[in-house]
Amino acid sequence: MDRNLALLKVKGQLTEHRYTHTIGVMETAIVLANRYGADEKKAELAAIFHDYAKFRPKEEMKQIIVDERMDDRLLQFNSELWHAPVGAFLVQKEVQINDAEILNAIRYHTSGRVGMTLLEKIIYLADYIEPGRHFPGVEEVRDLADKSLEQALIKSIQNTILFLLKKDQLVFPDTVHTYNDLMINRRID
Numbered sequence: 001m002d003r004n005l006a007l008l009k010v011k012g013q014l015t016e017h018r019y020t021h022t023i024g025v026m027e028t029a030i031v032l033a034n035r036y037g038a039d040e041k042k043a044e045l046a047a048i049f050h051d052y053a054k055f056r057p058k059e060e061m062k063q064i065i066v067d068e069r070m071d072d073r074l075l076q077f078n079s080e081l082w083h084a085p086v087g088a089f090l091v092q093k094e095v096q097i098n099d100a101e102i103l104n105a106i107r108y109h110t111s112g113r114v115g116m117t118l119l120e121k122i123i124y125l126a127d128y129i130e131p132g133r134h135f136p137g138v139e140e141v142r143d144l145a146d147k148s149l150e151q152a153l154i155k156s157i158q159n160t161i162l163f164l165l166k167k168d169q170l171v172f173p174d175t176v177h178t179y180n181d182l183m184i185n186r187r188i189d
């Protein structure tokens with residue numbers, strides 16, 4: 001699907017602020033794809049649609065998680081986690097994107113997962129460092145992303161977990177498993 005059509009399709013699903021964020025994720029994902037050797041078109045499409053379900057009503061997302069037999073542990077954690085797997089489902093159903101790599105990059109963009117693919121890492125990181133993001137620590141991750149995808153990803157996941165702990169929130173365990181997986185497989189370079 002061509003970029004402009006994809007942007008047109010996602011625009012109606014998002015607020016203006018979230019659409020601007022999406023453009024930032026798209027541009028960042030393309031840079032990262034070229035830097036780390038991923039498919040640029042897949043990165044572009046996954047980025048454009050990563051937050052497709054962000055503004056669906058909670059009840060609709062919950063129903064989809066149950067009906068489609070998704071991981072029902074999600075229902076006990078922050079509902080902010082739901083738009084990622086539900087988004088993958090809806091993008092396939094409503095936008096007819098069937099590429100499993102793109103759909104998985106959308107599905108795991110919030111929680112991460114053990115054994116993340118290159119494209120999944122790029123979308124997770126692009127979402128974290130796109131130019132519209134302003135929070136403590138983002139600049140450090142941007143610098144790391146220039147030299148090591150793995151190190152940048154580890155830092156962004158550490159920050160996310162710390163952020164949740166400081167706010168007294170639950171941490172969906174897949175993110176902790178993602179962190180351990182990246183640390184165990186980390187190359188020192």
Ligand SMILES: Nc1ncnc2c1ncn2[C@@H]1O[C@H](COP(=O)(O)OP(=O)(O)O)[C@@H](O)[C@H]1O
Binds near residue numbers: 080127164171176
């Ligand atoms: N493991 C986790 N457990 C609980 N909440 C999480 C976890 N990982 C991320 N979140 C929260 O999910 C929310 C949405 O994350 P994300 O999809 O990455 O960003 P966006 O807000 O741009 O959609 C964030 O508030 C984040 O703190």
Ligand SMILES: [Fe+2]
Binds near residue numbers: 054083109110
């Ligand atoms: Fe998101």
